[in-house]
Amino acid sequence: MKIKDKVAKLSFVALLITMTAAMFYAPTASAHGEKSQAAFMRMRTIHWFDLHWSKEEVAVNDTMTLNGKFLVFAGWPETVDKPEVSFLNIGIPGPVFIRAGSWIGGQLVPRSVSLELGETYEFKVLLKARRPGDWHVHSMMNVQGGGPIIGPGKWVTITGSMADFVNPVTTLTGQTIDLENYALDNVYFWHAVWFAIAFAWLLFWIKRPMFVPRHIAVSTGKANSLISAGDKKVGMAFALGTIVIVAASMGSTNEKYPVTTPLQAGLLRGMKTFQMPEATVSVKVDDATYRVPGRAMQMTLTMTNNGDSAVRLGEFNTAGVRFLDPAVHEDDTNYPDDLLAEEGLTVSDNSPLAPGETRTVEVTASDAAWEVYRLADLIYDPDSRFAGLLFFWDAKGARQLVTVDAPLIPTFI
Amino acid sequence: MSASQSAVRSRAEAVQVSRTFDWMILFTLFTAVLGGYHIHYMLTGGDWDFWTDWKDRRLWVTVAPIVSITFPAAVQACLWWRYRLPVGATISVVALMIGEWINRYLNFWGWTYFPVNICFPSNLLPGAIVLDVILMLGNSMTLTAVVGGLAYGLLFYPGNWPVIAPLHVPVEYNGMMMTLADLQGYHYVRTGTPEYIRMVEKGTLRTFGKDVAPVSAFFSGFVSIIIYFLWHFFGRWFAKTDFIADDNL
Numbered sequence: 169m170k171i172k173d174k175v176a177k178l179s180f181v182a183l184l185i186t187m188t189a190a191m192f193y194a195p196t197a198s199a200h201g202e203k204s205q206a207a208f209m210r211m212r213t214i215h216w217f218d219l220h221w222s223k224e225e226v227a228v229n230d231t232m233t234l235n236g237k238f239l240v241f242a243g244w245p246e247t248v249d250k251p252e253v254s255f256l257n258i259g260i261p262g263p264v265f266i267r268a269g270s271w272i273g274g275q276l277v278p279r280s281v282s283l284e285l286g287e288t289y290e291f292k293v294l295l296k297a298r299r300p301g302d303w304h305v306h307s308m309m310n311v312q313g314g315g316p317i318i319g320p321g322k323w324v325t326i327t328g329s330m331a332d333f334v335n336p337v338t339t340l341t342g343q344t345i346d347l348e349n350y351a352l353d354n355v356y357f358w359h360a361v362w363f364a365i366a367f368a369w370l371l372f373w374i375k376r377p378m379f380v381p382r383h384i385a386v387s388t389g390k391a392n393s394l395i396s397a398g399d400k401k402v403g404m405a406f407a408l409g410t411i412v413i414v415a416a417s418m419g420s421t422n423e424k425y426p427v428t429t430p431l432q433a434g435l436l437r438g439m440k441t442f443q444m445p446e447a448t449v450s451v452k453v454d455d456a457t458y459r460v461p462g463r464a465m466q467m468t469l470t471m472t473n474n475g476d477s478a479v480r481l482g483e484f485n486t487a488g489v490r491f492l493d494p495a496v497h498e499d500d501t502n503y504p505d506d507l508l509a510e511e512g513l514t515v516s517d518n519s520p521l522a523p524g525e526t527r528t529v530e531v532t533a534s535d536a537a538w539e540v541y542r543l544a545d546l547i548y549d550p551d552s553r554f555a556g557l558l559f560f561w562d563a564k565g566a567r568q569l570v571t572v573d574a575p576l577i578p579t580f581i
Numbered sequence: 582m583s584a585s586q587s588a589v590r591s592r593a594e595a596v597q598v599s600r601t602f603d604w605m606i607l608f609t610l611f612t613a614v615l616g617g618y619h620i621h622y623m624l625t626g627g628d629w630d631f632w633t634d635w636k637d638r639r640l641w642v643t644v645a646p647i648v649s650i651t652f653p654a655a656v657q658a659c660l661w662w663r664y665r666l667p668v669g670a671t672i673s674v675v676a677l678m679i680g681e682w683i684n685r686y687l688n689f690w691g692w693t694y695f696p697v698n699i700c701f702p703s704n705l706l707p708g709a710i711v712l713d714v715i716l717m718l719g720n721s722m723t724l725t726a727v728v729g730g731l732a733y734g735l736l737f738y739p740g741n742w743p744v745i746a747p748l749h750v751p752v753e754y755n756g757m758m759m760t761l762a763d764l765q766g767y768h769y770v771r772t773g774t775p776e777y778i779r780m781v782e783k784g785t786l787r788t789f790g791k792d793v794a795p796v797s798a799f800f801s802g803f804v805s806i807i808i809y810f811l812w813h814f815f816g817r818w819f820a821k822t823d824f825i826a827d828d829n830l
């Protein structure tokens with residue numbers, strides 16, 4: 169008996185806990201996983217660059233865009249599924265903006281797409297402000313089997329009041345509706361109707377003495393006396409009434425909404441790629457070390473210029489963190505401060521690399537961002553390789569992009 | 582009998598105690614079912630019930646009845662064979678839907694700000710009422726499973742259609758055709774639910790052309806019959822370790 173009581177008690181407690189858990193379930197709203205995501209995921213999957221947030225402050229109902237490019241890294245890690253089914257998302261804490269549109273290579277992408285390794289794509293996300301507050305807006309790509317790949321984020325302030333938010337949409341049947349509360353009265357109405365019918369049925373039984381006397385009657389063989397002919401008639405009325413209401417409401421709904429279509433789904437293929445100018449510089453990584461106390465990565469690069477104009481290395485970009493040599497390139501896009509090391513790139517000899525010339529240089533990328541964004545955690549990865557983008561400029565301002573991918577050795581002194 | 586006789590002094594008092602007991606059991610049953618059923622339904626029906634852009638003619642119609650006939654069958658087994666109360670299915674579904682409404686309203690809308698018109702729960706009540714009446718009229722588990730289970734599956738889609746239909750009106754959006762429900766899913770950003778995990782309009786019923794909903798509903802009804810049997814047995818077995826431990830009562 170004692171054990172039975174204990175089990176009963178414990179299972180009741182367990183039920184209450186699960187009930188509470190169920191009550192508090194809310195869809196994930198947070199988008200701040202960027203720092204906890206494994207460094208190699210951020211460095212070796214999707215390289216976001218040329219990002220531009222059109223506004224830093226936007227009023228409710230106004231729009232802003234986040235646009236730029238992403239390179240699907242050719243050295244995609246073995247441990248992550250290839251981006252054959254991917255979804256261009258936006259990293260925001262729930263629907264603080266609505267996604268009014270998103271495009272890859274000019275094609276609207278409300279559905280999942282197939283991406284090719286090694287290709288670069290242009291993208292744009294149009295956002296309409298809905299809920300006031302300061303929000304971190306990230307670029308984001310979901311990859312089936314790989315999870316979310318979160319790109320750089322920037323703080324954007326929404327001003328105004330959510331009560332003013334409207335979301336007008338014109339249907340193919342010609343009505344303009346506000347999707348924010350469209351058909352909501354209808355939802356409440358039908359749920360209220362069915363709850364009322366169900367409560368009436370429950371009340372019909374609950375209003376009479378229930379458990380103890382009925383249990384006595386059943387265990388003394390008088391079960392059949394508990395359901396009267398009148399009860400059966402009422403039951404029949406409830407069942408028939410239910411079926412009639414379901415049929416009638418379905419009929420009237422079909423009359424009211426003669427044009428409906430099934431939900432639309434399916435993978436979009438053959439996305440238009442963006443052709444970057446052919447790279448004429450080739451880069452070989454001779455070695456790369458990460459100096460833990462200095463928060464700096466040092467690489468020895470052998471660069472050869474096979475083009476016909478002299479170039480200089482101006483930027484190293486990895487996981488959205490940009491290290492610039494201000495003598496070559498300065499940012500004018502208002503890139504997020506915490507991800508921008510304006511003087512973070514030093515090259516031992518950054519004089520123009522002449523056509524046909526080969527030179528070996530020491531390149532240092534140093535900034536607190538290595539620690540803040542936990543990129544240095546890379547050295548604890550099972551396959552501690554780093555990867556990133558190098559940007560070269562010639563005197564006329566023409567830019568070219570070279571990817572690097574090499575093992576990284578940590579030094580602790 | 583002896584227990585209740587010794588605890589009270591008059592018949593009137595016995596009736597009163599019995600009535601208090603009714604409310605206590607009812608409350609306990611209601612909250613326990615609400616908790617267990619709610620978490621079960623969230624784990625099995627989950628996104629199909631959360632979002633309008635998952636409520637399609639194939640998978641939602643098939644999945645929701647199959648995974649939701651469980652607790653109604655079990656609670657019916659307990660309330661009918663022990664007390665001849667034909668309310669097991671309705672009580673379960675009312676409890677579930679109240680729990681769902683609280684969750685959707687307070688958390689999905691109140692906390693995360695998804696409009697209620699994208700995250701309202703599915704309506705399971707018509708099937709539950711019919712299930713209870715069939716058990717009452719037939720007094721048979723087999724009949725309830727076969728006729729009731731099938732009816733439960735068949736009533737689901739038409740029972741929800743008046744709520745869903747307005748959201749299946751098509752729109753042209755930047756050169757693509759989609760339903761308003763699709764557009765809700767696109768507009769109201771869910772960072773944790775990328776589009777590709779949406780399981781809609783997939784299946785092997787293509788040969789039936791555009792009339793897939795009735796076929797899905799029949800299929801769902803047939804599987805519901807089996808699940809009904811299974812959970813009715815669970816319910817009977819569970820009802821043995823009764824709340825009232827004294828079997829002489």
Ligand SMILES: [Cu+2]
Pocket residue numbers: 199200201202304305306321
């Ligand atoms: Cu963030």
